[in-house]
Amino acid sequence: MDAFSISRVNKNGCSILYLNGFLDAHTAPELENELEKLIAEERFNIIVNFKDLTYISSAGLGVFMGYIENIRDNQGDIKMCSMSPKIFRVFDLLGFPTLYDIVQEEDRAIELFYKPEQK
Amino acid sequence: MPTTAYEYRLRIPSETDNLELIREFVTKVADKVGFNSDDVGKIELACDEACTNVIKHAYASDRNNGKKSLDILIKIDFDKFTLVVTDHGKGFDPDSIKMPDMQEYLAQLKVGGLGIYLMKTLMDEVDYQIQPGVKNQVKMVKYFIDKNNSGFGEGKK
Numbered sequence: 001m002d003a004f005s006i007s008r009v010n011k012n013g014c015s016i017l018y019l020n021g022f023l024d025a026h027t028a029p030e031l032e033n034e035l036e037k038l039i040a041e042e043r044f045n046i047i048v049n050f051k052d053l054t055y056i057s058s059a060g061l062g063v064f065m066g067y068i069e070n071i072r073d074n075q076g077d078i079k080m081c082s083m084s085p086k087i088f089r090v091f092d093l094l095g096f097p098t099l100y101d102i103v104q105e106e107d108r109a110i111e112l113f114y115k116p117e118q119k
Numbered sequence: 120m121p122t123t124a125y126e127y128r129l130r131i132p133s134e135t136d137n138l139e140l141i142r143e144f145v146t147k148v149a150d151k152v153g154f155n156s157d158d159v160g161k162i163e164l165a166c167d168e169a170c171t172n173v174i175k176h177a178y179a180s181d182r183n184n185g186k187k188s189l190d191i192l193i194k195i196d197f198d199k200f201t202l203v204v205t206d207h208g209k210g211f212d213p214d215s216i217k218m219p220d221m222q223e224y225l226a227q228l229k230v231g232g233l234g235i236y237l238m239k240t241l242m243d244e245v246d247y248q249i250q251p252g253v254k255n256q257v258k259m260v261k262y263f264i265d266k267n268n269s270g271f272g273e274g275k276k
Contacts (some may be wrong), residue, residue, distance in 0.1 A: 003139060024142075025171040026135035055142070057167045058233035086160055093240055094233055 003027055006034050012110050014045045020052040023060030031060070035067045044076020047109045051082035056090050064100070077101070081109040127193040133174050133206065141170050141191060145202065148193050152200060153263070161241040162202065162261055166191070168234035169204040169257050176208075198263055199243075205256045 004027035005020045015038055023031060038046055048064075068078055079101045083091065091102065103109050129144050131137050145166045149159045173189055187208065194201040239245050244260040 022139065024135070024138050024167060025175065026138050055163075057138075057164060057171065058237055059171055061233065089160075090164065090237075093237065 004030060006030060008034070008038075010043075014047050014110050014113060015043045016047045016049055016106065018049045018052065022055035023053060023063075024055065024057045025059035028059045028063050031063045032066070035063065039067065039070060039074075042074070044071050044074045045113050046071065046076065046078045047106065048078060048080050049082050049106055049109075050080065050084070050087050053084075053087055056087055058090075058094070061091065061094060061096065064096075068100075077113070079103070079109040079112055081106045124197065125195040127195075129191040130188050131191070133187040133189040133208075135171070135174055137189075138167055138170060138174075141189075142167055144191065145193065148195075149200065152195055154200070154261070158261065162200065165238045165241040165259055166202055166204070168237050169202075169259065172234050172257075173204060173206040173208065173255075200261045200263070202242075202259045202261075203256055204259075205254060207252070207254055 003021050004023060007018045007020070009016045009018070017031075017034060019031070021027070035046070038044075064078055071078060080091075081103050082105070083102065088102070091097065091100075096102070101109070101112050103112065127144075127148050129141065131141065142163050146159050146163045149162045150156075154162065170189060170191070187206070190203075190205040192201075192203040192205070194203070235245075238257075238259060242259040243262050244258075246258045248254075248256040248258070
């Protein structure tokens with residue numbers, strides 16, 4: 001079994017990344033590569049689905065910090081969905097909910113790209 | 120006053136590849152001694168952050184990086200769980216690491232440096248002993264009875 005894997009689905013103009021396993025200092029470079037690929041392809045509407053992520057450390061959170069500026073400068077965003085309480089707690093401890101849209105349902109995350117005023 | 124009841128030790132090469140094994144070791148012990156799953160998760164993350172700092176920084180400029188080792192000691196006393204992470208790389212001045220103002224930090228979108236903040240938030244005590252090139256230790260304590268009642272749920276006891 002892989003410690004960490006990412007699969008990508010393109011849906012309604014968004015690219016959805018499904019994270020599986022654990023995201024720590026060892027596996028974070030894989031997520032960096034994936035985000036760099038999306039940026040190179042000019043896909044800036046990004047949703048990260050955390051439903052199968054079992055663990056995250058600050059090295060994993062740091063990846064999102066590293067790319068968000070570039071993505072927002074290109075009128076895109078990273079929206080996050082389907083976090084377990086354990087994963088959400090780490091994001092919450094570091095104040096990420098003030099910086100990122102974090103929602104439960106993936107469909108809601110897609111909607112936020114098109115109807116942000118109804119947040 | 121009783122002395123330390125049990126000790127568990129792990130010596131392991133200082134490589135990110137071993138973080139998974141380190142977390143498994145620490146969570147198994149924390150679970151075994153009776154912490155609830157919330158507290159086990161906090162100890163797991165605090166230990167990961169301490170070890171990641173060592174792996175990324177303590178030996179960063181040394182040659183033969185892969186041969187450096189990292190020692191993890193867990194001491195179980197009647198009232199507390201103590202986790203000591205020791206390395207023999209270059210040290211740092213812990214007083215030079217400012218606790219980030221999270222609002223300011225997020226506003227500036229800084230990368231990295233969140234580990235020490237998390238360790239201090241997740242554990243009851245965090246203490247550094249730094250002797251550059253000789254021995255650097257970070258000692259973290261979690262009490263079995265949550266004195267601060269941090270709001271994440273209550274301990275089993």
